Amino acid sequence: MRKLIFVTGGVLSGLGKGVVAASVGLLFKLRGYRVSLQKIDPYLNLDAGTMNPYEHGEVFVTRDGRETDLDIGRYERFLSEELTADNYITAGQVYWNVISAERAGNYLGKTVQVIPHITDEIKRLILRPLEQQDAEIGVVEVGGTVGDIESLPFLEALRQLRDDLPRMDTYFIHLTLLPRLTSTDELKTKPTQHSVKELRAIGIQPDAIAARSDRPLPVEVREKIARFCDVPVENVIGDPDLDSIYAAPDILHTQSFDDLISARLGLPSRTTDLSAWDERVHRLRHPRRTVRIGVVGKYVELTDAYMSIREALVHAGVAADAKVDIKWIPAEAVTRDGPAVHLDDIDGLLVPGGFGDRGIEGKVEAVGYVRENHIPFFGICLGLQCATIEFARNRLGLAAANSSEFDPATPDPVIDILPDQKAVAAKGGTMRRGAYDTILAPGTRAYTCYGTDRISERHRHRYEFNPAYRGAFETAGMRVSGTSPDGRLVEIIELPDHPWYVGVQFHPEFRSRFLSPHPLFTCFVRACLRERK
Ligand code: GLN
16 A cells, blocks of 8 residues: 655745644554655755755754754654655755766666656655655655745656556645735635646646634635635635644544545545544643743744754653743853843753854853753753863863864864764765764663663764863763763763753754653753752
């Protein structure tokens, strides 16, 4: 069995296609199917690794080290599964594959063209997760908006797939926006009509229209969309603004969307067991207490740049029966004003990953403040590195200690370039990336949180804790609680004489799921609750 559900978008970008795709994937998983979720990004970058967080939000990293769009993270959080490089396609990768094949002589004598060579490669990449991950249902989200020049080859490939495969094996969902005119308080359907017209011009008639609006869909609007866009009225699905993205599966399920898709795909009728999911949504909506956690970062005015961190805190909050109120603190403001004014009302501090020296001094001072004031601290990647710098300066007396990323001339590079990164000049896809094992030392906080002595976590970095300084740190009271299996690379540091102070070189946020929060985040949030003023 092999079924494909495509999610396209119209009218505007940023309507939440990823949430719709993830929700549909989840509903089918909960019906007992093996589901794969895949994102297509029509831009020419080979991966998301070199893009601007202001435009695209965070870079998500898969287990096998691919730097992807943040929607892949959303899929993992909904499905509770680890996806791979195969679940992410960019136009850059498609063209790269085709051009490499042309250079290798695979098309000798032929003119290499968008149709069929590019579209064939797109189809091959779309079908690959179904084959390699043994999935029965593939949900494929096409990034961008219908009508964009760059998404044309992808939509053409989808159109061909609908004809290549039995009609019962493909399903098209088109997500649009219904703007509301304030003067008449009306939801307008015209942009949806135009966008469906655009899709039909490419040769695709959607099976269902998901209509995003600021409130539930009135019957007459539903009927109008059905009439003008030629879909059955029950296939016009309301996608209203919600207090939480985790409520979306239930909204779709309540409109029998899973039944409708299932019937059209010729699948047997089954029930969708949303009980465990809904129970968590209920707990998310009715927390017993609140805890305030500060996140000091460079891009805090745009929290999508820290999406996995934000969601991991939400998941951990549900586990701890608490609402995590995140205080986003710009690192440069801490540099300017000093830490006290910004951190005096938080119950815990998280310093996330990052690159470049903007705001670094503020982050270092923030860690010093919470270390001295016994406020729980969680440092992730660059966060661990800032903690190391702070400790070196203030506890080891190395006043000019730094990372060689920020000060190549520092006399004390307590954070230094990884040996195998020294010769790397190219920027794209060259960091130490993906899952590596870490061995945990018994009796440490990390060991207690994980409840095991060997873990696997995802990485994305070029610099590391400089092993030459390890002895000095340990003598001054810092504990190395996790290392690479060969013992060389410091993966986790902690301070035993602090209420909760843990820094990790990897990114635990990439493995937190709505149904199974990450143990380190849960431990951290619990510590913040315990130490709460
Ligand atoms: N810039 C640091 C490094 O490359 C930290 C990376 C990160 O936080 N992901 O090592």
